[in-house]
Amino acid sequence: MPPTHSLTVADIRIELEEAQALTFPSHTDCNSPIWWSDGQMHILNSTGHPVHSTGSDLEHMTRGTHIIYNAWRDGGRWIESVHQDPDGTLYGWYHNEPAHYVPDEYHQGRQFPMTAPFIGAAASRDNGATWDDLGLILAGGPETLDLEGRNFWFAGGNGDFSVILDRAGDYFYFLFGTYYKDVAQQGISLARMPYADRQGPVAKVQKWHAGGWTQPGLNGAVTPVLPVAASWYDPLPDTFWGPSVHWNTAIQRYVILMNRATDPRWKQDGIYLSLTADLSDPHSWTAPVRILETSGWYPQVVGLTPGETERQADAVARLFVHGTSNHVLRLSKA
Numbered sequence: 001m002p003p004t005h006s007l008t009v010a011d012i013r014i015e016l017e018e019a020q021a022l023t024f025p026s027h028t029d030c031n032s033p034i035w036w037s038d039g040q041m042h043i044l045n046s047t048g049h050p051v052h053s054t055g056s057d058l059e060h061m062t063r064g065t066h067i068i069y070n071a072w073r074d075g076g077r078w079i080e081s082v083h084q085d086p087d088g089t090l091y092g093w094y095h096n097e098p099a100h101y102v103p104d105e106y107h108q109g110r111q112f113p114m115t116a117p118f119i120g121a122a123a124s125r126d127n128g129a130t131w132d133d134l135g136l137i138l139a140g141g142p143e144t145l146d147l148e149g150r151n152f153w154f155a156g157g158n159g160d161f162s163v164i165l166d167r168a169g170d171y172f173y174f175l176f177g178t179y180y181k182d183v184a185q186q187g188i189s190l191a192r193m194p195y196a197d198r199q200g201p202v203a204k205v206q207k208w209h210a211g212g213w214t215q216p217g218l219n220g221a222v223t224p225v226l227p228v229a230a231s232w233y234d235p236l237p238d239t240f241w242g243p244s245v246h247w248n249t250a251i252q253r254y255v256i257l258m259n260r261a262t263d264p265r266w267k268q269d270g271i272y273l274s275l276t277a278d279l280s281d282p283h284s285w286t287a288p289v290r291i292l293e294t295s296g297w298y299p300q301v302v303g304l305t306p307g308e309t310e311r312q313a314d315a316v317a318r319l320f321v322h323g324t325s326n327h328v329l330r331l332s333k334a
Helices: none
Strands: 005-009 012-023 034-037 040-046 050-055 076-084 090-097 100-103 111-114 118-124 130-138 158-165 171-178 187-194 206-209 212-216 239-248 253-261 268-276 289-292 299-303 316-321 324-333
Touching: 005 289, 012 289, 012 316, 034 076, 040 076, 050 076, 076 158, 090 130, 090 158, 118 158, 171 239, 187 239, 239 299, 253 299
Parallel strands: 158 239
Antiparallel strands: 005 012, 012 324, 034 040, 040 050, 076 090, 090 118, 100 111, 118 130, 158 171, 171 187, 187 206, 206 212, 239 253, 253 268, 268 289, 299 316, 316 324
């Protein structure tokens, strides 16, 4: 079947081809991480609390069961990324939305729950059934909150992210949204943590700021890789958000998919793509290009070969948007 949309970025050919609809086994409101164990695919879909499904492939998944957290935390926790160690231990990272209450003009002055998300870490030693909380690792300080802005969902915070281990196995890289009051710190930002610190991650994450990994993950400043074109708190914001990243073995590049919001209720302008060969160099990302016009959120790929995930795929993968795939994504050297 001929591609429905194609373009070239640098030396990479990007093609989208319509395909029969495929849906994740459970509702999803974020990036949905995948891993493999004993020949079975595992996936976590989250809408405030993760649901764990298994199966031989995406078309044959169980309905799923809610995971168990071994520690309470205020607000929902969406697990958006995982890493599987050789011994089977899973390390996961979650988006946490604690409760904040601020005046909301969209609700005629009534109190409306607005939040400023955090990013936290967890670990599972029973293949994703139960998770130990390892603490919060990425946050904006209280001075970064905007309690008078026009944004419908957030008053600040760090969230809507994905995580990937670099090819050398040295660092986990966090690609995340920053919703700070300071417009210069709004956009898609980067942080990293040594692989060696995965079991004790608190205070081990460093944010990219002013040309280096110089700021702490907790309450540190950021210099976004993709800064906003108009503030999240303006009447008409214009900003990329919700990045998902995978290593593409066919083109030997990291592929970053993201959304673009254009109003305070996060109306979407489509799905965008950027490429880089080196996540440690934030200046190496290509300018984002739109690959799909849609109002959906949370783009990600899922590789089609057993063992592939949303973090690694070959030349052909399914493109999911908000838990549904209507397209195959093909990447090749131009």
